[in-house]
Amino acid sequence: MTQATAEPPAAPARDDKRWRQVDVRIRRLGARPDGLIEVLHTVQEVFGYLDDGALAYVSEALGVPPSRVLGVATFYSHFVRKPQGLHTCVVCLGTACYINGAGAILARINDKLGIDAGGTTSDGKLSLLRARCLGACSMAPAVVLDDEVHGRMTADRMEQMLETL
Amino acid sequence: MTETGAATPARRRRQESLIPAGTARASAHVCMAAGCLSMQSDTVFDQLCERVTARGLTDVAVKRVGCLGLCAAGPLVVVPEQERLFDHVGAADDAAIDTVVEALAGAEDGGRSVASDPFFAHQVKVVLEHCGQIDPERVEDYVAAGGYEALTKAVTTMTPAEVLGEVTRSGLRGRGGAGYPTGLKWTTVAKSDSADGKYVVCNGDEGDPGAFMDRSVLESSPQQVLEGMAIAGYAVGASHGYVYVRAEYPLAVKRLTTAIRQAEHAGLLGPRIADTAFGFDVEVRIGAGAFVCGEETALLASIEGRRGTPRPRPPYPAASGLWGKPTLINNVETMASIPAILQRGAEWYAAIGSGKSRGTKVFALAGSVVNTGLIEIPLGLTLREIVFDIGGGLPAGGRFKAVQTGGPSGGCMPEELLDMTVTYESLAEAGSIMGSGGMIVMDQGTCMVDVAKFFMDFCREESCGKCVPCRVGTTQMHGLLERISRGLASREDLAELESLAGMVRDTSLCGLGQGAPNPVFSTLRYFRDEYLAHIDDHRCPAGVCVIDPVDAGAPVLEAKR
Numbered sequence: 001m002t003q004a005t006a007e008p009p010a011a012p013a014r015d016d017k018r019w020r021q022v023d024v025r026i027r028r029l030g031a032r033p034d035g036l037i038e039v040l041h042t043v044q045e046v047f048g049y050l051d052d053g054a055l056a057y058v059s060e061a062l063g064v065p066p067s068r069v070l071g072v073a074t075f076y077s078h079f080v081r082k083p084q085g086l087h088t089c090v091v092c093l094g095t096a097c098y099i100n101g102a103g104a105i106l107a108r109i110n111d112k113l114g115i116d117a118g119g120t121t122s123d124g125k126l127s128l129l130r131a132r133c134l135g136a137c138s139m140a141p142a143v144v145l146d147d148e149v150h151g152r153m154t155a156d157r158m159e160q161m162l163e164t165l
Numbered sequence: 166m167t168e169t170g171a172a173t174p175a176r177r178r179r180q181e182s183l184i185p186a187g188t189a190r191a192s193a194h195v196c197m198a199a200g201c202l203s204m205q206s207d208t209v210f211d212q213l214c215e216r217v218t219a220r221g222l223t224d225v226a227v228k229r230v231g232c233l234g235l236c237a238a239g240p241l242v243v244v245p246e247q248e249r250l251f252d253h254v255g256a257a258d259d260a261a262i263d264t265v266v267e268a269l270a271g272a273e274d275g276g277r278s279v280a281s282d283p284f285f286a287h288q289v290k291v292v293l294e295h296c297g298q299i300d301p302e303r304v305e306d307y308v309a310a311g312g313y314e315a316l317t318k319a320v321t322t323m324t325p326a327e328v329l330g331e332v333t334r335s336g337l338r339g340r341g342g343a344g345y346p347t348g349l350k351w352t353t354v355a356k357s358d359s360a361d362g363k364y365v366v367c368n369g370d371e372g373d374p375g376a377f378m379d380r381s382v383l384e385s386s387p388q389q390v391l392e393g394m395a396i397a398g399y400a401v402g403a404s405h406g407y408v409y410v411r412a413e414y415p416l417a418v419k420r421l422t423t424a425i426r427q428a429e430h431a432g433l434l435g436p437r438i439a440d441t442a443f444g445f446d447v448e449v450r451i452g453a454g455a456f457v458c459g460e461e462t463a464l465l466a467s468i469e470g471r472r473g474t475p476r477p478r479p480p481y482p483a484a485s486g487l488w489g490k491p492t493l494i495n496n497v498e499t500m501a502s503i504p505a506i507l508q509r510g511a512e513w514y515a516a517i518g519s520g521k522s523r524g525t526k527v528f529a530l531a532g533s534v535v536n537t538g539l540i541e542i543p544l545g546l547t548l549r550e551i552v553f554d555i556g557g558g559l560p561a562g563g564r565f566k567a568v569q570t571g572g573p574s575g576g577c578m579p580e581e582l583l584d585m586t587v588t589y590e591s592l593a594e595a596g597s598i599m600g601s602g603g604m605i606v607m608d609q610g611t612c613m614v615d616v617a618k619f620f621m622d623f624c625r626e627e628s629c630g631k632c633v634p635c636r637v638g639t640t641q642m643h644g645l646l647e648r649i650s651r652g653l654a655s656r657e658d659l660a661e662l663e664s665l666a667g668m669v670r671d672t673s674l675c676g677l678g679q680g681a682p683n684p685v686f687s688t689l690r691y692f693r694d695e696y697l698a699h700i701d702d703h704r705c706p707a708g709v710c711v712i713d714p715v716d717a718g719a720p721v722l723e724a725k726r
Contacts, residue, residue, distance in 0.1 A: 036470035037453055041412070068471070075472040075629075076453030078412045094374030095569065095605050096531035098619055132456060132623065134413055135377035137531035137603070138200050138236030138538050149203035 012054065018046045019057070026061050033064045036072055040079055049080045085120040085127035087165050089145050094133030096140035101154070105141060106130065108155035109162065126165065182228040182300045183214045189226035191269045193217075194297060196241040198232035198384045199377075199416055200538075206240035208256035213242070216266045225269045231385020233297040235284055236538035243297065244268050249276035284536050287555050289517060291525045292501045293541045296385035301420050304427035307388040315504035316392050317439045320399055328400040329355055332503065334511035336523030341368055341459075341496030342571065342600045343676075344522075344589040350493065353483040354401040357491035363403040364492040365394050365445075366482075367500050368464055369410040369417070372456040373572025374623065376603030378527040379497035381539050383410065383417035386501065387424035388433075391447055393500030395434060396507060398445040401493050406447040407468055408497075412454055421449055456573075456627035460675045461494045463629065474631045475675035496601065498527055519545025522588035530556050532605035533563045542587075549583040552606055563608035567691070571600030573620045573627075574680025576687025577613060596687040598680070612709035613692040614699055617684045618646040624681035635678030638669035642685065649696060652703035652712035659696060663689065 012018060025042040029035030039062065043054050050073050059069045073079045091097075091106050106117065109128055113121050117130040136142035139151025145161060195201075195210040213227045233241040238252035242265050249268060254261045264275040279285050290296075299306040307313070319328050333348025354363060367390060371379040383390060394406045410418050425447050428434040436444035450468050457463045458473040465487050467473040486492020502524065506514045515523045522544040528551065531537050535557035542551065548568055552558065559565055567577040576597030578585070585591050589599050607616070625639040645662045648654040666682035673679045689696060698706050705712060 034468070034470040037467065038451065038470075041451055041453065064470070071472050072470070076455050078452075078454035095572070095603070095619070096375050096537075098374075099532055099605070099607060099611050099616070131413060132372070132454075132627070133374035133376070135371065135380040136199060136203065137375050137377055137529060137605075139203065140531060140537075142203075149199065151200070151203055 012047050012051075014053075014057070021046050022057075023061075031062060033062050036062055036064055036069065037076070040069075040073060044079060049083050051081070083120075083124075086125050087146050088127045088129060089143065089162070090129045090131050090134070091117070092131045092134045092136060092140070092142045092144070094131070094135075094137060094140070096137035097133075097142055100140040102141040104155045105143065105153055105158050108159055112159055112162070126162065182226065182303065183217065184226050184228070185224050187224065190224040191244055191246045191271075192226035192228055193265055193269055194228050194230040194233070194243045194245060196231070196233045196239060196243075196297065197229045197301070198236075198381055199414075200232070200236035201239040201241055202416070204240045205256035206254075209240050209242070209254050209262065212256070212262050213265060216262065217269060220266060220270060222266075222269060229300050229302070230298060231296045231301045232293075232381040232539050234288075234293070234539045235536060237536050243279065244276070245298070247273075247276075248279045250279050250282070251276040283554050284538075284540075284557065287546065287550060288541050289525050289543045290541050291505050291514070291517075292382060292389075292498055292527050293385075293539070294505060295389055296381065296539075299386065301385050301387055302423050302427075304388055304424065304431050304433070307386070308431075308433075311508065312388055312504070313392055313433050315507040316395050316399075316433070319396050319507055320439050320441045320443045325355060325400045325402065328396060328507065331507060331511045332400070335506045335514040336511075336518070336521075337499065337502055337506060337514065338522070338589065339496060340498035340502070340526065340601070342373075342574070342598060344599055347495065347499055350483060350495070351397065351400055353481075354403075354491050354493040357484055359402075359491050361490070362405065363401060363490055364487045365398045365401065365403045365406040366464070366468065366487065366492055366494045367394055367406065367408040367497055368459065368461070368494055369408055369414075369497045370452050370459045370464060371411060371414075371497070371601060372459045372627075373574075373601050373603050375529065375531055375569070375605045376572060376601045377529045378539065378602045380414050380417050381529075382497050382501050382527070383414065384420055387417075387421045388428060389501045389504055390421075390497055391424060391428055391434060393495075393503035394447060395438065395445040396503050397493055397495065397500065399443050401491075403493065404444050404446070406445065407450050407487075408447060409450045409452060409458070409464055409468060411452045418449060418451055425449065455629070456623075457629045457675070457677050460677060463675070464494070465492065472629075474629045475677075477674060498602070517543045518588075519543075519586060520588055521590060526587075526599070526602060528602045528604045530604050530606070532569075533559050533608040533611075534606040535560055544588050545586045547584050547586050548578065551587065551604065552583070556606065559606065559608055563610075565606070566609050566611055567607045567613065569597075569605040569607060569616070569684075570603065571598035571680075571683070572603055573623045574598060574676060574683050575600045575603075576683050577607070577616060577691065578687070579691040596690055597683070610707055610709070612650075612705050612707035613688040613695050614646065614650050614705070615707075615709045617688045618643065618650055620684040621646055621681065624677060628677060628681075632672075632674035632678060634669045634672040635674065635681065638665055638673070638678070639681050641665055642669065642682070646685070649699050650705070650710040652699055652705075652710070654700050656700060659700060 059066045120127040143153045242251040337347040338344040463473040463475040482492040527541045621643040630636045
């Protein structure tokens with residue numbers, strides 16, 4: 001896996017205004033321990049990933065032991081622990097996508113950019129992820145590029161799309 | 166959301182349907198489910214609104230609706246008054262959009278007839294009754310279509326016991342896959358004593374790859390699911406519900422959240438429903454990418470904000486679920502079946518179907534089939550009717566090889582089983598399961614060893630790691646399948662794979678591990694010769710697997726180490 005060689009952004013400081021969004025969410029959920037996953041979703045939406053400082057913040061705010069916060073953050077594949085690239089490309093590897101050639105798309109990206117699923121290009125421009133099934137099976141193979149679903153993808157079209165990013 | 170509804174004259178904000186002041190003479194239903202949206206159906210919608218307004222058609226509606234089913238031919242527009250479907254209405258295709266406008270203006274050509282189209286003709290819509298008919302983001306639309314009548318009827322004219330009786334007599338079984346009788350489950354929860362509350366949970370963690378039924382229902386008719394949950398709450402004595410939806414379905418989450426807000430605002434959910442003492446509220450919980458959370462005890466752990474690992478049953482959630490309280494868990498499709506059952510009666514529902522499998526089932530057709538999309542059929546149709554009549558067969562040049570149901574816990578059924586009827590029992594006999602409803606058609610270019618390896622890789626990665634047979638067994642089986650696919654395995658490896666598969670099935674803690682060997686069993690049962698071709702002849706008959714070069718003279722055992 002290629003790590004971003006660029007300096008990762010510093011952990012969000014406690015006085016970062018974006019924490020207010022997290023605080024609002026925590027308040028709405030009644031600051032109860034069972035809101036942990038919901039709060040982690042919000043933190044990731046706001047900051048892009050979950051770093052140690054963010055986990056400590058959530059642990060304190062919800063009264064959940066740090067071990068449990070880390071356990072949850074690492075159990076669920078949706079949560080990421082390091083900064084993601086400027087763009088994200090999610091290749092679906094569900095059954096329909098798989099038998100319709102999703103493997104070739106992944107292979108082409110790997111070929112062109114030198115990253116595997118889970119990796120980020122060294123210039124921090126693109127993170128490559130894979131999904132277990134996006135439920136977009138009717139247009140398999142499907143790819144999500146920056147939150148937009150593209151169906152009936154081919155390796156050639158994928159390459160073109162990534163070149164124009 | 167404007168609550169004034171139809172009273173407001175035309176031209177609303179573009180995000181909302183264009184509804185004329187009086188009765189609409191004709192309407193264009195534009196599909197806004199994820200499939201068509203990815204083909205810019207939102208732009209098609211905008212264009213239609215603009216052109217309809219420009220033409221001065223003041224008595225026609227342009228409506229945003231949910232899934233129209235035939236995802237393969239999107240973006241889709243239906244004019245229900247004329248029973249005509251317009252497919253491939255591309256956002257940049259002026260001619261196609263104009264054809265729809267002309268149809269709305271009264272032209273009688275263009276589009277295809279829905280009634281005579283085999284894709285639609287074989288279907289019976291109960292769960293999908295409102296999909297493609299109503300605007301999923303307008304509660305008024307659902308109410309106008311008869312929505313919430315079943316809930317009102319239940320709470321004002323029926324006792325909880327009568328509701329339980331109705332659901333039991335309908336013969337409805339859990340649509341999440343296992344097929345447990347819904348009435349029985351509800352009755353168990355209703356009988357469980359709890360001084361401080363019970364819960365109703367709707368399982369929308371549709372994790373099976375190749376399945377998108379629940380997503381479509383949540384995106385197309387979210388109120389229907391909420392109504393089913395509220396009826397369930399009334400029947401079992403719960404006043405609080407959770408819907409657990411996968412994080413991969415952002416649109417479903419958004420529409421569900423909107424639906425809850427609108428229903429509460431309209432007094433359809435919340436305290437004192439229909440001026441009775443019964444109250445029910447619903448919260449959405451979003452998953453975070455863990456397949457195992459589809460298992461009920463893991464799902465409950467996840468709602469409680471913990472790692473989604475299953476626990477042994479009993480106690481079943483019906484006795485001890487969320488925070489130790491009796492909890493009813495049903496899948497999205499099961500909940501969405503409830504309003505129609507109460508409204509039209511158990512006998513009506515039970516008259517549909519075959520044998521012990523009553524009612525309808527929604528399937529997601531995908532893979533090598535012409536009409537990929539969402540279908541709802543009476544249980545008891547044959548696989549051939551589904552794949553060839555409704556699905557339109559395989560694309561030109563493709564030859565049928567197998568159809569896969571049940572996701573990673575299911576199996577692959579070969580050509581000789583095409584005339585088998587689809588029921589819970591027949592699928593189990595054939596070595597597969599009903600599962601949640603994903604149905605993937607495979608052609609001759611698919612290698613069955615590779616398919617088994619694909620599913621095992623899935624289970625291996627998604628195993629939560631709590632029990633050893635699943636955590637270790639799936640990895641070992643994947644390794645063996647990898648060796649077979651590369652042409653490096655021996656017959657002993659195959660025997661080891663089979664014995665290991667039996668052990669994992671029999672000793673795993675939850676359905677993930679217990680079902681994980683199923684793809685191996687079923688492909689071995691029907692396609693053993695393909696395994697043997699990889700092992701004995703070092704070749705992949707479908708030409709999918711990359712075979713390691715093996716020195717013909719070298720002993721296989723050495724080559725594989």
